[in-house]
Structure formats: structure tokens, C-alpha cells
Amino acid sequence: MNGLWYYAIAFAIIWAIALIFKSKLTNHGLEVNFPLLMWKTKRLRGFIDRLANLSPKFWRWFMNIGIFISFGAMIVMTYLLLSSLSTIFETPSVSLVIPGVEIPGSPIYIPFVYGIIGLATVLIVHEFSHGILSRVEKINIKSIGLLLFAVLPGAFVEPDEDDMNKAKKTSRMRVYAAGSIANISLFVVAFLITMSISSFVIPETFHEDGIQIERVLEGTPSYNILQPGMIIESLNGQNITDGDTYSNAISTLKPNEIINVTTDRGDYSFKAGQNPNNNSLGYMGVQAVKNYEINDNIDNTYGNTLPWVWFSILELFNWIAFLNLAIGLFNLLPMKPLDGGHLLEELLDYKLPENIVKPIVTLISSFMIFIIAISLVAGFAGGLF
Structure with missing residues (x-):
């Protein structure tokens, strides 16, 4: 279900409660004037x-x-x-x-x-x-x-x-x-x-290892073809080893050209769409992030689960x-x-x-x-x- 429906349902419930119990809620500081x-x-x-x-x-x-x-x-x-x-x-x-x-x-x-x-x-x-x-x-x-x-x-x-x-x-x-x-x-x-966190904690805890697909946008060229969690290894023949090589590869994409993607789960091909923010650029509909692996010394000390909390903290403060x-x-x-x-x-x-x-x-x-x-x-x- 599209996220907007959840908001619509939530607001509908809030307004229904407010209008039905208007007289009682007024005593608790609530003013209902639609x-x-x-x-x-x-x-x-x-x-x-x-x-x-x-x-x-x-x-x-x-x-x-x-x-x-x-x-x-x-x-x-x-x-x-x-x-x-x-x-x-x-x-x-x-x-x-x-x-x-x-x-x-x-x-x-x-x-x-x-x-x-x-x-x-x-x-x-x-x-x-x-x-x-x-x-x-x-x-x-x-x-x-x-x-x-x-x-x-x-x-x-x-x-x-x-x-x-x-x-x-x-x-x-x-x-x-x-x-x-x-x-x-x-x-x-x-x-x-x-x-x-990104300058000191992350480099000491993890090392970069390619690019991972975080989200595939619904209705875009790669939807139902690529999947979140896949690691992109090459794009149109260009090896993808880090964020820079990935950025360089997607900047060369053109609308309607065939995109060949090699991932850790296999090879995939589909036609590029048109970038909604720049008509001259090709578009896959993928949101990708750097793929990280835990450093051996950290893994041996803290295990393979706890260190990943740093990325949640980092994303929270980013937003x-x-x-x-x-x-x-x-x-x-x-x-x-x-x-x-x-x-x-x-x-x-x-x-x-x-x-x-x-x-x-x-x-x-x-x-x-x-x-x-x-x-x-x-x-x-x-x-x-």
C-alpha cells in the first residue's frame, strides 16, 4: 500500500474521534473547528x-x-x-x-x-x-x-x-x-x-566493499528486476568498487539505452528511463549506498551485530x-x-x-x-x- 494511504487513514481516524467526542475533548484543551x-x-x-x-x-x-x-x-x-x-x-x-x-x-x-x-x-x-x-x-x-x-x-x-x-x-x-x-x-x-561518526567511528569499525542497492523505486525501469540488498559489481562493463566509480557509471547513462548490471546475485538487463530531474540523463530508479564489511578486529571483539548500530545513529542524525x-x-x-x-x-x-x-x-x-x-x-x- 502507498504510504499516503496510511497517512490518510490515520488522519481520518483522528478527525473521526475529534468530531465524535468533541464535547468531551474540549474539557481537555482540545479545540475542534474543522x-x-x-x-x-x-x-x-x-x-x-x-x-x-x-x-x-x-x-x-x-x-x-x-x-x-x-x-x-x-x-x-x-x-x-x-x-x-x-x-x-x-x-x-x-x-x-x-x-x-x-x-x-x-x-x-x-x-x-x-x-x-x-x-x-x-x-x-x-x-x-x-x-x-x-x-x-x-x-x-x-x-x-x-x-x-x-x-x-x-x-x-x-x-x-x-x-x-x-x-x-x-x-x-x-x-x-x-x-x-x-x-x-x-x-x-x-x-x-x-x-x-563518519570520519572516525565508521573507518575504524568498517571497510568499504562495493555498492549495495538500498531501495528500488516502484514503477521505475529496474522495478521487479533489481532487488534491495544486491551488491552492484559492474554497470555497462564498468567495474563498481566504491561510490566514485558508481557515480561515474550512472552519469554516463542515456535515456532508452540498454543497461547491463552485474550483481552478486546474477546479471540483469533493462532499458533506461528518463531522469525526472534531468531529461538528458538515463534513469534506473535505484537508490544505492556504500556496502560495508566489519573489520576483523571489531568483529572479534563486538561480534557481527552490535557495530551496525552506528549506521542507524548516523542516518538518524543525518536526517x-x-x-x-x-x-x-x-x-x-x-x-x-x-x-x-x-x-x-x-x-x-x-x-x-x-x-x-x-x-x-x-x-x-x-x-x-x-x-x-x-x-x-x-x-x-x-x-x-
Whole structure:
């Protein structure tokens, strides 16, 4: 069954329970107003206060730097999005990613468990950072909670609107920047962990031995021909010994040519398809990883099972790093309701009157949303056809 069906069934069950037991759930902080489902609590406000009071001066200075980083990232992300317009129908710049689901046209597949954990870290550090900076700036928090907009999950920290409006512009900018800066900071930590594991632990524990097929995408040329777990030994006559030789081999593939693959389980042939992200390249529909073997000294000491846990840890932190960076940077695009749109509005409001700022931000937001929507549709359509 396609992964999307599991999500659809889960959301259907959630909404059915929420609507049937609406009156009872309301007493437990749940608000049901289709298509919005919100659960609010005040229990974590004390915890956020304690974090904010650890060092208010540090949080302010850290987020002062964060404001400059946020605007720098906003400029870079806007430039990349605009420069992608010329190739938007060939290589879409924005892809929808859902853990455990293959999205047509998306080059990224996120494993379900790692993806859910990674997204949880994104939401937790993002919203808690908004809350911490709100309290540092003496802005009260009305509630904290989770939400479901139709089928889109999320989390929120709800600051007091009157306190936000009364706060200084720099205070509001610190609050808006806090979420993405926290995501980027967690990316740095997770990235350093992955680099440490891949640079020191993996080479000491394993040695590289060819390329292994991790996944075969449904409906692609190699589907039902190649199988996960096979080790690719040669591709169109080129010996495959490591990641570099594999990358060189697949870069020479052309659409509709016959691909000859030798694996540890036999020889296979099939016709190459067209790469959904580059029409001039051939496509097998295979996701492959380096094949590793445990070093003899490690095998003798720890056995043949325990050392493989390192790869699970490595992949987990890889996805934590990727999702925090990708979502943190995306959130800094100059469009409302994203934090980047609020930051832009506050910046423009320093010099321009409100009756000019609002239309400018609305226009920029609409333009950005249009580009993102076109990129998503182009990628999805390209993946289907």
C-alpha cells in the first residue's frame, strides 16, 4: 500500500474521534473547528520561563546575531528561488517530502521513523525557541500546543498579542528569528555528530566493499528486476568498487539505452528511463549506498551485530541535520505567514509607513507562494509523466 494511504487513514481516524467526542475533548484543551484541530496547554510555560531565566543577556545577544544571519539567509534563499525560474520545469527547486512516502518528482525519500523523529526535533526546538525569546522580552505566553490543519500537522507557542504589539521592534525581531536560528543551530550540532561518526567511528569499525542497492523505486525501469540488498559489481562493463566509480557509471547513462548490471546475485538487463530531474540523463530508479564489511578486529571483539548500530545513529542524525536546515531556511523566505515575512515587515516598518509596508509584504508573499506552488506542481507532474 502507498504510504499516503496510511497517512490518510490515520488522519481520518483522528478527525473521526475529534468530531465524535468533541464535547468531551474540549474539557481537555482540545479545540475542534474543522479544518483546524488544536490542543492547547499551559503546563510548559514554567519550563520555558526557567530556560529563559538561565541567561537573558545571552539569549538577547545570541538572537541579535541571529537576526543578521536570518536576513543573510533570506537573501540567499530568495536568490536561489528566483534563479531557479529558468529551470523550474526541468529541475524544480522545491520538493514536498513526507516521511515514508515516495513523492513523484521529488529526489528525496525520507524513511518513516527517522523522518518522524527529525520533524519532531524541528518543531520542538523551533517553537520552544520562540517561547524562550518571548519570555526574555517580557512577552507573556498564552498557551503552547499542537495543531492539525486538515492533514498538515504543526506545533505552536501562542504569545500574548497585546504584549507583542507593545514590544520594541528589535524584541519582536528576536522572537521571529528565534525559531529558524534554533533549527540552524541544531543542524550544526547534528552535522558535527555525523561528521565525527563518519570520519572516525565508521573507518575504524568498517571497510568499504562495493555498492549495495538500498531501495528500488516502484514503477521505475529496474522495478521487479533489481532487488534491495544486491551488491552492484559492474554497470555497462564498468567495474563498481566504491561510490566514485558508481557515480561515474550512472552519469554516463542515456535515456532508452540498454543497461547491463552485474550483481552478486546474477546479471540483469533493462532499458533506461528518463531522469525526472534531468531529461538528458538515463534513469534506473535505484537508490544505492556504500556496502560495508566489519573489520576483523571489531568483529572479534563486538561480534557481527552490535557495530551496525552506528549506521542507524548516523542516518538518524543525518536526517535531523537535513530537516532542521531545510525547514529552518525555508521558514526564512520573505513571505507571510512564515517568520521571514514577519522579519521583512518589521524591517520595512523602520522607514516606511504601515499603509505602504503591508501591500509590499503582501505582494512579495503572493509572488513567493506562486513560485513555490509552480515548482511543486512541476515536480509532481514531471514525476508522474
